[in-house]
Amino acid sequence: MLIEVADLRRQTGNEKEFTGKIARIEIELQGALAVLSEVAVKGLAKNVGGKIYIKGNVVADANLNCSRCLEPFVIPVESSFEDAYFAQRTVDYRDLEETGRIYKGDQIDLEDVIIESLILTLPMKAICHQDCKGLCPSCGCNLNTGHCSCGPQTIDPRLTILEEYNKHIKTRE
Numbered sequence: 001m002l003i004e005v006a007d008l009r010r011q012t013g014n015e016k017e018f019t020g021k022i023a024r025i026e027i028e029l030q031g032a033l034a035v036l037s038e039v040a041v042k043g044l045a046k047n048v049g050g051k052i053y054i055k056g057n058v059v060a061d062a063n064l065n066c067s068r069c070l071e072p073f074v075i076p077v078e079s080s081f082e083d084a085y086f087a088q089r090t091v092d093y094r095d096l097e098e099t100g101r102i103y104k105g106d107q108i109d110l111e112d113v114i115i116e117s118l119i120l121t122l123p124m125k126a127i128c129h130q131d132c133k134g135l136c137p138s139c140g141c142n143l144n145t146g147h148c149s150c151g152p153q154t155i156d157p158r159l160t161i162l163e164e165y166n167k168h169i170k171t172r173e
């Protein structure tokens, strides 16, 4: 997504609002693919003297797969971003000690900053519902929608402590 900044650059204090849409962004995160759709961006770009300061907000639908039952599901996500952009030909390396990015020509490409802000909103472990029952470890049946005859698993008593420990971890997720 590109923002035209030729007129902003002319004078310190110039500012403009911007909006944009991105149909689809694919993000690979820890081996799982997250697809963001209906990405809507809005924000403000302002010439603050020597650099363009951009602040914005993104809303999107995150299309994920449940890490327990593997079924696809969609959640709304929202994030915000802000950064300073320096024109490539006017870069003063002292300025870069402040955090900032470089842009070329008369346009600033916001794609990277938008993707970075969206990644922060994605769950590390995507779960379709808090009480998702997952898949039967024996037959692979989806226990949210079906039943199987595997029954409760028999557990070696020596493993009971481990089982309790696992339960404890699960309740803290």
Ligand SMILES: [Zn+2]
Pocket: 066, 067, 068, 069, 070, 071, 127, 128, 129, 132, 133, 134
């Ligand atoms: Zn699930």
Ligand SMILES: [Zn+2]
Pocket: 136, 137, 138, 139, 140, 141, 148, 149, 150, 151
């Ligand atoms: Zn089963």
